[in-house]
Each structure stands twice: as C-alpha cells, then as structure tokens.
Amino acid sequence: MAKETPPSQEEKKPVSRREFLNFAWLASLGFLSLSVAGMSYLFAMPRFKEGEFGGMYTVGTVADLPETGSAPENYPKVKFWLSNTDQGALAIYKVCTHLGCLYNWVNQENKFICPCHGSQFTSEGQYIQGPAPRSLDRFVMQIVDPASGEVLAQTDESGDPLPIPDDPAAIVRVDTGARIQGEPHG
Amino acid sequence: MLKSVNLQEFRQKTWRAMDGRVRSLTAGLGLHELRNLMRGDPPGEKPNPRYKVHTTSFLFHIRPRYYEAGSTILTHTFRLGFFTSFFFFVELFTGLILMLYYTPSPEKAYTSILELANNVPYGQMLRDIHRLGAEGMVIFTFLHMLRTYFTGSYKKERTFTWLTGVVLLGITLFLSFSGYLLPWDQLAYWAVTVGTSMADAAPLFGNEVNLLLRGAPDIAANGLLRFYLLHVVLLPLAAILVISIHYYKVSREHGISLPARMEEGDVPPEVKKAAKQRIDYIPDLITNEVYYVALGLLFLVLGVTIFGYHAPLESIANPQVTPLDTKAPWYFWWLQGMLKIDPAAMLENLLARFGIVIELGTYLNSKVIMGIIFPTILAIVLIMLPYIDRNPHRSLYKRPWAVGIGVFAVLVLVVLSYMGTPQFGIEMEPAQRIIQDMTPQEGEGPLDRVPFHELQAGSYEVNAVQPVNMCPNLDYGCPEFEDFFRLFSDRVNRAIQAGDLPAETQALTVIEDWQQDLKKLTLRIVWPEEGKTKSYERVDYMHTERGSE
Numbered sequence: 001m002a003k004e005t006p007p008s009q010e011e012k013k014p015v016s017r018r019e020f021l022n023f024a025w026l027a028s029l030g031f032l033s034l035s036v037a038g039m040s041y042l043f044a045m046p047r048f049k050e051g052e053f054g055g056m057y058t059v060g061t062v063a064d065l066p067e068t069g070s071a072p073e074n075y076p077k078v079k080f081w082l083s084n085t086d087q088g089a090l091a092i093y094k095v096c097t098h099l100g101c102l103y104n105w106v107n108q109e110n111k112f113i114c115p116c117h118g119s120q121f122t123s124e125g126q127y128i129q130g131p132a133p134r135s136l137d138r139f140v141m142q143i144v145d146p147a148s149g150e151v152l153a154q155t156d157e158s159g160d161p162l163p164i165p166d167d168p169a170a171i172v173r174v175d176t177g178a179r180i181q182g183e184p185h186g
Numbered sequence: 187m188l189k190s191v192n193l194q195e196f197r198q199k200t201w202r203a204m205d206g207r208v209r210s211l212t213a214g215l216g217l218h219e220l221r222n223l224m225r226g227d228p229p230g231e232k233p234n235p236r237y238k239v240h241t242t243s244f245l246f247h248i249r250p251r252y253y254e255a256g257s258t259i260l261t262h263t264f265r266l267g268f269f270t271s272f273f274f275f276v277e278l279f280t281g282l283i284l285m286l287y288y289t290p291s292p293e294k295a296y297t298s299i300l301e302l303a304n305n306v307p308y309g310q311m312l313r314d315i316h317r318l319g320a321e322g323m324v325i326f327t328f329l330h331m332l333r334t335y336f337t338g339s340y341k342k343e344r345t346f347t348w349l350t351g352v353v354l355l356g357i358t359l360f361l362s363f364s365g366y367l368l369p370w371d372q373l374a375y376w377a378v379t380v381g382t383s384m385a386d387a388a389p390l391f392g393n394e395v396n397l398l399l400r401g402a403p404d405i406a407a408n409g410l411l412r413f414y415l416l417h418v419v420l421l422p423l424a425a426i427l428v429i430s431i432h433y434y435k436v437s438r439e440h441g442i443s444l445p446a447r448m449e450e451g452d453v454p455p456e457v458k459k460a461a462k463q464r465i466d467y468i469p470d471l472i473t474n475e476v477y478y479v480a481l482g483l484l485f486l487v488l489g490v491t492i493f494g495y496h497a498p499l500e501s502i503a504n505p506q507v508t509p510l511d512t513k514a515p516w517y518f519w520w521l522q523g524m525l526k527i528d529p530a531a532m533l534e535n536l537l538a539r540f541g542i543v544i545e546l547g548t549y550l551n552s553k554v555i556m557g558i559i560f561p562t563i564l565a566i567v568l569i570m571l572p573y574i575d576r577n578p579h580r581s582l583y584k585r586p587w588a589v590g591i592g593v594f595a596v597l598v599l600v601v602l603s604y605m606g607t608p609q610f611g612i613e614m615e616p617a618q619r620i621i622q623d624m625t626p627q628e629g630e631g632p633l634d635r636v637p638f639h640e641l642q643a644g645s646y647e648v649n650a651v652q653p654v655n656m657c658p659n660l661d662y663g664c665p666e667f668e669d670f671f672r673l674f675s676d677r678v679n680r681a682i683q684a685g686d687l688p689a690e691t692q693a694l695t696v697i698e699d700w701q702q703d704l705k706k707l708t709l710r711i712v713w714p715e716e717g718k719t720k721s722y723e724r725v726d727y728m729h730t731e732r733g734s735e
Contacts, residue, residue: 041398044412046401046402046403098383098525099384100404101376101379102507116513118614
C-alpha cells in the first residue's frame with residue numbers, strides 16, 4: 001500500500017490577501033451581529049418605574065390589620081395578600097409559584113387555592129399540595145414607630161411571620177421590592 | 187374600399203393578436219392549449235409548452251413538473267401537507283383583512299373584536315374562519331407529521347426535509363399561540379399567562395425570556411404589542427421562509443415518497459414501473475389542487491355557518507381575577523398535563539420504600555423537569571429522529587419498534603392532554619364543580635344555552651321537582667330547560683350517592699323576572715357540614731337579546 005500523505009503536508013497554501021480581507025470582513029460582520037443582538041436585547045428588555053408596585057407601601061396602623069386568624073385581605077394594586085396569623089403578620093405575593101396564576105382565598109376550606117392547577121397553601125403561604133414547587137413568596141414587612149419613624153421590627157431573611165406589637169398606633173408597611181422566595185418542599 | 191377588407195384575414199389577425207397576449211400572460215400557453223388543459227387533453231404543440239411554464243413563471247417554478255404516480259395515491263398522503271399549506275394561506279388572507287379593524291392595545295383590542303363581530307359586515311365570519319383555519323393548520327401539521335413518521339418518509343434523502351418540518355411544527359404552534367392573546371379576553375389573557383410562565387421555569391434565561399416576551403413582569407400593553415408583532419410580522423415571515431425551504435426540497439429534489447410496498451423488497455417490475463410513471467403537474471395535479479382548494483373552502487364556510495363554529499370570546503381581560511378552570515390552548519394541554527406530574531416526588535417515594543431518603547424536590551421540581559427538560563428532550567428526539575432510527579426499511583412490517591413507539595407516543599399524548607384539562611386532578615368542592623359545569627364563570631354551559639322564553643319564574647328544587655312537564659303554561663313546554671334540570675339533578679344525585687355531598691343536600695334553580703327582558707338565574711347548593719350549613723351559589727343574568735352574562 002502506498003503511503004498517503006496527510007492533507008496538511010499536501011500543500012501549504014499561504015493566506016492570500018483576499019482570504020485575509022474576507023476573514024476580516026466576516027469577523028467584523030460577526031462582531032457587529034453580536035453587538036446588534038446585545039443592543040436588541042437591551043432595547044427589548046422592559047424597564048421598571050419606581051413608586052408603583054415595587055416600592056414601599058403603607059398598609060396602615062396595627063389597629064387596621066385584619067383580626068388574628070381571620071381571612072387574609074387582598075391588596076390587588078400592590079399584589080399581595082395580608083395575612084394575620086397566630087405567629088404574626090405576613091404580606092404574601094399574590095402570584096402562584098407554579099405558573100403565575102392568581103390564587104384565591106377559599107373561606108370554606110380555610111386555604112389559598114389556585115384555580116389553574118389546584119395548588120393549595122395555608123393562610124401563612126405554606127405549601128399544602130398541588131404542582132407548585134415551593135411555598136408562596138413573601139414581601140418584607142416593617143413595623144414603624146409613628147412618632148420617630150424608627151423601624152421597630154422587620155421580617156427576617158427566612159420570611160417568617162412578623163410578630164405584631166401591642167401598640168395599636170404603630171405603622172405597618174410592606175416593601176414590595178423585597179421579595180423572599182418561599183421554601184421549596186421536599 | 188370594401189374590397190380591401192378581408193374578413194378572413196381580419197379574424198386570423200385578431201386571433202393571433204389575442205393568442206399572443208394570452209401567451210405572454212400564461213408563460214407560453216396559447217388559447218388552444220388552455221382549452222386542451224381544461225379538457226385534460228394531451229398537449230397540442232411540440233415541444234410540450236406545459237413544461238416551459240415551470241421555467242418561465244415564478245409561481246410555477248416552485249411547483250413540481252410531475253409527481254410519480256405511486257406518490258399521488260390518496261391513502262398514502264391524504265393530502266395532509268397540501269391542506270396544511272392551504273390553511274396557512276387562508277390564515278394569511280383572512281389575517282390581513284382582520285388587521286384593518288384590530289388595534290393592539292389593552293384599551294382598544296377587546297372593543298375592536300366586539301366591533302368586528304357586531305358592526306362589520308362579514309367581520310364575525312372572517313374571524314371565525316381565521317380561528318377555524320388556525321385550528322385546522324395545527325391539526326393538519328400534526329397529522330402530516332404522523333403520516334410522514336408511519337410511512338417512514340423521513341429516511342435517507344429526506345432527513346433535512348424532516349428537520350425543516352419539525353421547525354415548522356414549532357412555528358405553527360407559536361403562530362397559533364401568539365394569536366391567542368390578541369382578543370384580550372379572559373380566556374386569552376390567562377391561557378397566555380399560563381403558557382409564558384412555563385418559560386419561566388427554564389434555568390438561567392427563563393426569567394429573561396419571559397420578560398422579553400411580556401415586556402413586563404405580567405402581561406399588559408407591552409406584552410400585547412409584542413405578541414401582536416410576533417403574530418403578524420416575525421412568525422409569518424419565518425413560516426414563509428421555512429415553508430419555502432421545506433417545499434422546495436419536496437418539489438425539486440426528492441418528490442413525495444412512494445409507498446414502501448411499491449419500492450421495497452421483491453416488487454414486480456411492472457408494479458415498480460407503474461408507480462414511477464409520471465403524472466404532470468399541468469394539467470393533472472393542478473386540476474386536483476383546484477378541486478381540493480374548493481373542498482377546503484367549502485369546509486371552512488360550512489364550518490362557520492351550518493356547523494356553527496365560532497371563535498370564542500369571553501369577558502374582557504382582568505389581570506386581577508383568574509377565572510376558574512383556566513387552561514392553556516388545547517394543543518398545549520399535554521404540556522399542562524405533564525406539569526401536574528411530579529417525577530421527583532415519585533422517585534423519592536420509590537426510593538423511600540428501600541430506605542433511601544433523598545430530597546430531589548429541592549433541586550428538580552416538576553416545573554423544571556416536566557416543563558423544560560422533558561419538552562427539550564422531546565424536541566431533540568424529533569429533530570434527530572432520522573439519525574436515531576437507523577432502520578433502513580420503510581415498510582410498517584419491517585419496523586415494529588418504530589410503529590410501536592409511534593402508537594404509544596400518540597396514546598401518551600392523548601392521556602396527557604386529558605390530564606391537562608381542568609377536570610383532572612384539581613381539587614374543587616363538589617358543589618362548586620357541579621355549578622361551574624352547569625354555568626361556568628367564563629364561556630357557555632348547559633344553563634346558558636336554555637332559550638330565554640323557556641325560563642319561567644319559579645324555584646325548582648332537585649328531587650322535589652321532576653324534570654318532566656315543568657312548564658305546563660307554555661304551549662310547547664320547555665324541553666331544553668327540562669334537559670338542563672335533568673342534568674343538574676343527575677349531577678347532584680350522583681354526588682350524593684358517591685358521598686361527596688351529604689344526603690340532606692338541597693340544590694336549587696331559582697328563576698326570577700328581574701327587569702323587562704331580563705331574568706335572574708341562581709344556582710344554589712346548600713348542605714350541612716360539621717353542624718354548620720354551607721352553601722355555594724352563582725348568579726347569572728340573562729337578557730332576551732343576548733346570552734347570559
């Protein structure tokens with residue numbers, strides 16, 4: 001058998017001027033395409049306005065909160081349910097963690113039920129059953145001293161219910177920009 | 187003077203002039219030749235002027251010169267690809283007209299659909315045809331793919347054509363899905379919310395894709411505009427490009443496949459020869475196509491008139507209220523059905539039986555596995571199919587595995603689609619379920635279909651009133667109201683027998699004359715539970731001029 005010469009040794013053609021320029025044009029066009037793709041991405045990405053949903057929202061005073069253990073209250077404009085449980089108060093993001101439907105409070109069953117795929121959550125937003133991957137998300141809630149404006153208490157990093165002080169005049173507010181993801185269930 | 191007028195010559199000249207004009211319009215076919223075509227006669231000139239059309243005319247150059255006789259057998263292709271493209275052109279045409287009246291903004295979209303339906307001559311009909319054509323296109327794309335799969339037509343030289351076909355399936359689904367949002371009613375809004383949320387589950391870029399599609403965290407003016415532009419510009423352009431590639435391959439490169447029985451194994455030469463016989467596009471195939479176009483248009487027009495298909499329109503989109511029974515468009519039900527399965531939890535349970543405790547759910551929830559990973563695998567399998575299936579045979583008998591898997595996949599798709607419907611696996615109180623089925627929050631139920639005049643004021647209690655002779659003071663009785671009431675009674679009684687509702691349950695239909703030409707309909711179910719009386723009711727108002735609201 002005759003030895004075949006590897007193609008690399010066959011004939012080494014030098015880069016011609018045309019080849020070099022062609023590669024240069026193509027490379028610059030490729031770079032331009034990448035830039036255009038990046039620009040389009042930035043162009044099409046939505047921008048958020050401060051002040052609307054996403055900012056600080058004052059619910060009222062402690063006296064205005066729903067009674068402990070009563071049905072959660074809906075705040076549609078700022079997209080949360082306010083729930084006052086034995087352990088404390090919670091502001092629960094009103095979008096189901098499954099596919100983005102808005103769940104409802106079903107008084108007869110005493111739980112949140114999503115009409116789309118049937119995920120269920122307790123009044124504290126804890127996952128009960130259904131296809132949702134995690135418990136409901138919560139917003140950071142703050143208790144503010146009405147006189148000094150000092151933050152007396154704040155929802156911690158785990159998003160647990162915030163105990164409500166006895167002072168009925170203390171102001172309750174919710175930071176709808178700070179969302180704490182619900183705990184995934186095992 | 188008169189002598190110089192030679193009538194014979196004049197007629198000949200006129201004829202030649204006309205013939206010449208016609209030839210320049212028809213890319214070379216003269217008047218005699220057109221007559222021959224209409225009659226199905228052989229070509230009258232030599233060389234055959236019909237082939238020349240394919241090189242001279244732009245529209246005909248993408249069509250084939252001929253198909254092999256074997257590939258034109260109806261039961262081999264069922265003309266599924268033809269009808270898919272037929273529906274696509276129907277969509278282009280009706281869509282262009284509908285754009286005249288449509289404004290893609292949340293303030294105007296819904297009213298422009300109402301305007302179209304109520305105040306534009308043939309507006310409702312065009313919208314119905316556009317919607318029916320869209321459903322047809324999705325169905326026929328899928329059937330076309332199934333046919334290609336089962337006849338093994340994706341093999342050998344047709345692999346690239348199959349690939350473009352898979353891309354077209356995706357484009358078709360997205361075309362249909364993007365159009366879903368445009369009426370801006372509750373059905374549209376929430377189906378698209380659910381659909382786009384599935385993208386949210388994708389790791390790394392899911393949230394970004396969602397933001398890009400919706401133009402905001404939730405669907406609003408930006409989202410509507412983006413879906414509109416996708417629906418009327420980007421996706422149709424993409425579809426036209428890929429359809430052209432797909433079709434070019436078929437018409438110019440490899441043609442439609444022959445049935446395997448005429449090609450594979452010991453086929454007698456005369457059968458092979460007969461199968462390979464050429465059938466010319468002009469005049470035979472085009473005659474056939476004209477017939478099928480007429481058939482397709484007849485189907486569409488009959489569908490929206492005699493068979494009463496209407497594009498649904500619910501109440502205006504309300505981003506604050508998710509209606510009960512929200513579901514994705516039907517061709518995504520299988521995906522929604524899959525999202526109800528949690529394989530991580532199933533695996534955990536299985537392993538727990540052997541004493542192994544792991545927490546997969548923390549890393550892999552059902553949304554990621556079933557919403558992203560599984561569909562991605564499915565798409566890859568579809569695209570790679572010609573390379574995965576190395577079996578060179580095309581005959582059904584020689585590819586038992588492929589046929590088995592194909593049939594199994596279709597069955598799985600049907601079962602998953604059933605699981606995707608809201609009736610499956612969503613816990614709802616029995617009373618609420620019954621009433622929702624009788625008169626749903628959105629859309630029409632049995633109660634809404636009862637004619638206005640059959641609704642006689644009164645209170646009708648299930649089991650106390652029998653669904654016979656309910657309206658003795660009406661000349662012809664109220665058969666449709668009785669049908670409704672029978673259905674309602676059956677559902678309540680079955681729920682009682684199954685133990686979902688206690689035996690003391692009271693179920694009522696209350697009809698009141700509310701205003702002139704307006705009736706108030708109440709469905710109420712009352713039952714005792716843990717010493718308390720619970721009830722669920724829904725109130726509907728029905729006007730004589732209109733359906734219920």
